[in-house]
Amino acid sequence: MEIQDVYLFNGNHFLPYVNVPTFKKKIPTNFMIPLDEHTSMREIFENASKDERRSLRKLLFENILYSDLKHIYLYKINSPMTISNVNFKKSMNNIVKDMNNNQYFNGELASVISADKPFYLLDRIGSNSIGLKFIAGMDFEEEDNKIVKARVIFVEVVSRKEVPYYNIVGVEFNFKEKFFMLMSKWLSGVDKSNLDVEDSMHYDHSISSSIKRVLDKIVTPLGIKTSHDVEKDRKGIFELCQSLDNELLSEFRDIVSQKIDDQLKTSTEVLFESLFEDSEKKVSVFEKENYIKRSKALMLSSYITTTQSAAKIVAKAKELKLVGYTTRITFQTSKMSRGSTESASARKPIAASDLFHSLYINFQQALRLQLFSIAWFTDYNFKAPKDRDVIQTTIYAQANSFKIVFRARRLLEEDIIYHVVRNINEYRQY
Known part of the structure; x- marks a missing residue:
């Protein structure tokens, strides 16, 4: 008897960032998924076929990037003006390897984490490990062996009111228009990091520190230089x-x-x-x-x-x-x-x-x-x-x-x- 793979939706930590009505509207009409206003994200993903789920993952990735990350830091790309797909993938693979080196990403997830092609992990990650930092998704567009656009979702697990919460920074590089943007959300109630634990468990408490971390961990290793006046x-x-x-x-x-x-x-x-009629000085x-x-x-x-x-x-x-x-x-x-x-x-x-x-x-x-x-x-x-x-x-x-x-x-x-x-x-x- 053949054993069927059982899929379970594991992306609940990402749901606070999702515009669910917009997500549902963008689901292709030919998908065999029963939908109404009460259908949950879990039901959508678990009722989808394997092929449909691949498309849904990209929709979810884009939905999170452009829905609730309302603090947008805008940077002009000074150099390189273009980046080859070979160099980008090589650098990005090193970044992913450095960021997603936790034992959580061993096994099945390890097989799909490669910057040689887009990957979206948002429905498959449910870690509660405070301080964990990882790339949850990445994709890119190519023209003439050059990267014209690349997008990344960076996640840091923080403690918010003593509950694990995903602090997300979205990254978009637009090499055609010579800019990139880092997109984040203001979070209230983030607990102070415990300084007694090891460095890897420390996490950022502000948008500015999260942005700096992404600049250091993703932008700089890609060799992207900016100009600011x-x-x-x-x-x-x-x-x-x-x-x-x-x-x-x-x-x-x-x-x-x-x-x-x-x-x-x-x-x-x-x-x-009239005002200065008695004055020697004239206006x-x-x-x-x-x-x-x-x-x-x-x-x-x-x-x-x-x-x-x-x-x-x-x-x-x-x-x-x-x-x-x-x-x-x-x-x-x-x-x-x-x-x-x-x-x-x-x-x-x-x-x-x-x-x-x-x-x-x-x-x-x-x-x-x-x-x-x-x-x-x-x-x-x-x-x-x-x-x-x-x-x-x-x-x-x-x-x-x-x-x-x-x-x-x-x-x-x-x-x-x-x-x-x-x-x-x-x-x-x-």
């Missing part, structure tokens, strides 16, 4: 913010200018003449022009807050086919003064805020933005004019890193992540 990054996101501001408010500024320019110039002369032309600019900014604020609602401004941004609108900025001027303004929610542009307009001239004089939040339209192909759904991100241009944080509670998808990253990369040209 914080001043150019801050200038770049300032230009993105300024571009959105100019396009959204140009019509309103024109209206205000047409209505008050002549009167404002006349009244400015009268006011300054400079620059000072008068600066006063006019600030007055116009405040008049624009009054005009917008009186005639427009936040909803109307959002509708205007969508009508203009902007990628989104600004909801928060923190900037520094040439005089080293700092300014900051933010709206109450993702659905309220800072253009609807009095504070933004009162700081507008300072913003125009800013050298750089240190922090910038933008609400992105999810209907970025503009197929549904009345669809004004947005997803908010905050962009941090820091001394040693460039980070995008998706603020939405909802789970993400690959398309929206790439839409945001590509638009931001347009302003990081160095």
Whole structure:
């Protein structure tokens, strides 16, 4: 009598990272798996055929990469500009061998762990060993014997509220577009590592330390070098913010200018003449022009807050086919003064805020933005004019890193992540 292999789903530790509805939608219709809203991931995998399970593993791998890893560290690839498939596989095999050297990966799992071809272990790993670090999946795309894209899921088992929890960092190298991103999730309640145990059982307690570990263990061994210029990054996101501001408010500024320019110039002369009539010193032309600019900014604020609602401004941004609108900025001027303004929610542009307009001239004089939040339209192909759904991100241009944080509670998808990253990369040209 022939003994049949018995498959059991063992990927429960990965489920907190899975967007289950999206996963189900992407299951091919020809798969002979009974599906409804109550079908669990265990049932899906255990009812699948062996061939179907191979496809499901890739779907699960992609789903985890692009769903809940909302802290994205973005790096420009400086060198190598291309990497041969032979060199990549050789280096990656060494990395996998170093990372997955625990006895847990002996036996059946050892036979499928090789960087010579993609592998996905996420439904087959259920270790509770605190401090264990491993690569749970890896794949790549090749063109003309070169690697054009590679993806990795790195896992570290941490203690969270005294229960084993998988801390995941997703890695994606895009050699065609010359960048890579490290994607992580903020975890609360991670217990302090026991310093009395051996080093291999220590684990990271913060996103930044997890990111550093991946840089050291995966990026550096692949020979990938990056370039980072914080001043150019801050200038770049300032230009993105300024571009959105100019396009959204140009019509309103024109209206205000047409209505008050002549009167404002006349009244400015009268006011300054009256104020300094007994003074030997006269006010400079620059000072008068600066006063006019600030007055116009405040008049624009009054005009917008009186005639427009936040909803109307959002509708205007969508009508203009902007990628989104600004909801928060923190900037520094040439005089080293700092300014900051933010709206109450993702659905309220800072253009609807009095504070933004009162700081507008300072913003125009800013050298750089240190922090910038933008609400992105999810209907970025503009197929549904009345669809004004947005997803908010905050962009941090820091001394040693460039980070995008998706603020939405909802789970993400690959398309929206790439839409945001590509638009931001347009302003990081160095």
